Amino acid sequence: MEYRKERIDRGIKARTEDIYALFSYREMLYLLLPRVVPILILLLLTLMVSVYWQKVLISTAVFALLALSWDLLTAVGMVSLGQALFFGVGAYMSGILNHDFHLTPLLSIPVATIGGGVLCTILLLPVLRLRGIYFAMVTLALPLMLVRIIEATKIFGGTEGLSGLSGLPSIRFELYLSLLAVLVVLFFFRRLINTDYGLVLRGIRDNDRSVMRSGINIYWYKAQALFLASSVGAFAGALMTHVYMFVGMPVFEMDYSILPIASAVVGGMGTFAGSMLGAFILVPLSEALRGVGGLRIVIYGLFLVIFTVGLPEGIFHYLQRKYHQFERWVKVEK
Amino acid sequence: MLQGTLIYGFVNSVILALIALGFNLTFGISGVANFAYGALYIFSAYTAWMLLTWLKINYLISIVIAVLLTSLLGGLIYKFILLRVRGMPISEVIASFGIGLSILEFFRFLGFVGSEYTLPVFIDGSVSIGETYIDIQRLLIVVIGIALVSILYLFTHYTKTGLAFRGMAQEERTALILGINSDKMATFSLAIGSGLAGVAAITILPLGQVAIEGGYSALLNALAVCIVGGLGSTGGILVASVLIGYAQTFTATYIGSHWMMIVSLIAILVILIIKPSGLFGKQKELEERI
DSSP states (O other): OOOOEEEEEHHHHHHHEEEEEEEEOHHHHHHHHHHHHHHHHHHHHHHSOOOOHHHHHHHHHHHHHHHHHHHHHHTTTTOOOOOOHHHHHHHHHHHHHHHSOOHHHHHHHHHHHOOOOHHHHHGGGGTTOOOOOHHHHHHHHHHHHHHHHHHHGGGGGGOEEEEOOOSSHHHHHHHHHHHHOOOHHHHHHHHHTTSSHHHHHHHHOOOOOHHHHOOHHHHHHHHHHHHHHHHHHHHHHHHHHHHEEOGGGGSSSSSSHHHHHHHHHOTTTSHHHHHHHHHHHHHHHHHHGGTTTTTTHHHHHHHHHHHHHHTTTHHHHHHHHHHHHEEEEEOOOO | HHHHHHHHHHHHHHHHHHHHHHHHHHHHHOOOOTTTTTHHHHHHHHHHHHHHHSSSOOHHHHHHHHHHHHHHHHHHHHHHHHGGTTTTHHHHHHHHHHHHHHHHHHHHHHOSTTTTTOOOOOOOEEEETTTTEEHHHHHHHHHHHHEEEEHHHHHHHHHHHHHHHHHHHHHHHHHHHOOOOHHHHHHHHHHHOOOHHHHHHHHHHGGGGHHHHHHHHHHHHHHHHHHHHHHOOOOHHHHHHHHHHHHHHHHHHHTTTGGHHHHHHHHHHHHHHHEEETTTTHHHHHHHHH
């Protein structure tokens, strides 16, 4: 006798899909639980952990922002291998505004967010027409080249970087600002991708020719998505600049390009929540693995390979399936 | 001065062509952009160094073993990892990039950093052409580069495997109908591409020292040449490497060596704006790109 596994949506999932969700507390709870519980856990964590782990949480949030920005670009069919570009441009812009123009961080971060987004979009504008791996190649090259330019021209402090920047009021402020930003971006992107506008973006990924044929200028849409994604990355960079009170060439490092991709791959692409979950698993893990030093990047690399080949759906999709569906074994009829 | 720049520019062009050949071959045949290319390049250099220094094997034999091992590694990567994600460009890029990253950073973790990691030159000494002194290793690079291009040309035009390669590159489904095993051919193409990376590394790296950053810049140079020349077209690769090679050398001589890497980026951006399919790209490539 042969059996096969059957997956069926839970009744409560069907009942909560529409306005009927408001009919009972149980169904409202079913909808609220996966959204509220993670936020509560985050809040509890911020209150309980030591100062050292609060710093780790801030950098986790920064990587989560980069992963969310990567996920948005991928949802439009642009695979970026250079998130460090967005991060670095935001970080330098905020650093220069603070160092040379003496803007307070509360002003320089928003300006760097928008300005960084605009600058990255302009930098990548000529290659927006490229698809797939060609776009990936250029994004891989750009941050590495920018480092060379800074090294060669000795602008912005050259190899030394800019130090002695002003910090944010307190570590609690930094912590809540970064976590709030992650949650806002997460829910904004999740909503955006399900609107009509998001449908066009996903259409460009699936079949750009047919979107063009519908009379839509896909390059304009791609530029907008790129602006959104790079602004988020630039915000992460600007925030990090003021947390460390320093900006230098390390902001273009490989870490900032690889970890976001690893997070998205481990957590599950395409849902944004997955990327965030991945970042919240990988960054504390790498902090715990600090003892192994250089092996860290090797481990990320292996994570990338194992998850893309062995578990391409990622952790979040797995959890989501368990939550919404039940499984049972049924006999195969011959 | 000018004569020297012209000669060194030519050597630089041949170096770029050597680096790009393997990447281009793999991509042209199997459509896999092998982002582990830089890692394979460095892998073969370190393997040769280890065989030579630790096991004290004859240099020539260790070169052969290193190249064969690199080629085997490339084949295995395709067979066990990339084959499973074939046809999904995003996964291919991420998986091969992950492999390359792991290999390179693993070497860094093992402590392969420093000035003692150098490969010996094949023949020591230098000769003068006109007023310019040039070491024999650089001349050998030119000879090996030209030899490799000719061997590849003969291989792809006159042997059965080579013809199967070109068939795959032109139209994979038709090649399948004619009994060409596309998975086997793609594995071969990755193995040969990686072997070429190994040959390039062992010919070029005696000029400097073997360093992990060399892997990243080899990958970037290969990408730049392939994008400018048009991926999959060998003629384009040659023209593009001459263009970028001379541009880099002139920049290094007259502006400053820091600016050398920026040349490739500008070349990529300019070519993408003017002619996105690359210098010698055809309609098929244009479709893949935009």
